[in-house]
């Protein structure tokens with residue numbers, strides 16, 4: 001007998017998994033279909049070298065993975081024991097003369113390593129880190145996971161005028177735009 005589902009999600013990559021999990025949590029009956037024998041898409045880990053050594057075959061960086069809301073919403077750490085191991089030494093460039101330029105998790109340790117080559121570069125690296133830290137805190141972080149908007153407005157130019165007109169986001173944007181243009185007009189008029 002055919003089973004009934006509220007939603008069918010095709011593909012178990014990170015996006016498919018996350019959306020299926022949220023829909024299930026919201027009480028929907030979800031069927032998640034995957035064409036491969038492994039779930040996870042670009043996120044999946046496989047034994048591609050030695051037995052019992054699992055590798056993520058796509059990811060080269062995991063910098064913001066635990067920043068994703070899905071991580072805390074589903075309590076990956078508490079409930080499933082997910083743990084990220086961050087090596088203190090991130091990158092190293094050994095040179096033929098025996099020296100090595102090392103980039104650590106710790107900024108000051110990195111600056112000390114760079115200073116062996118150039119004190120000026122070490123100071124620049126410290127400044128750059130401070131700058132990136134601010135960008136991350138105030139722009140990149142908050143902008144990466146903004147609350148969802150209605151789908152037709154994602155491109156900023158809705159294809160269906162009737163849908164756009166119905167959307168509360170469009171109405172809000174229009175109000176914002178018209179008040180901004182009103183304030184521009186009043187500034188010009190001064």
Ligand SMILES: Cc1cc2nc3c(=O)[nH]c(=O)nc-3n(C[C@H](O)[C@H](O)[C@H](O)COP(=O)(O)OP(=O)(O)OC[C@H]3O[C@@H](n4cnc5c(N)ncnc54)[C@H](O)[C@@H]3O)c2cc1C
Pocket residue numbers: 010011012013014015016017033034035036039040041042043058059060061062
């Ligand atoms: C080479 C490479 C390196 C990357 N490196 C990083 C990185 O270092 N860090 C990072 O954060 N991101 C990285 N990404 C990006 C990341 O992999 C993607 O953003 C992410 O996997 C997208 O998730 P998704 O769920 O949309 O799609 P995918 O992960 O691609 O998953 C799609 C899934 O759908 C399945 N599927 C497709 N068609 C069907 C079908 N007809 N029926 C059933 N199942 C189907 C596929 O088998 C797959 O499992 C990398 C991507 C690539 C290609």
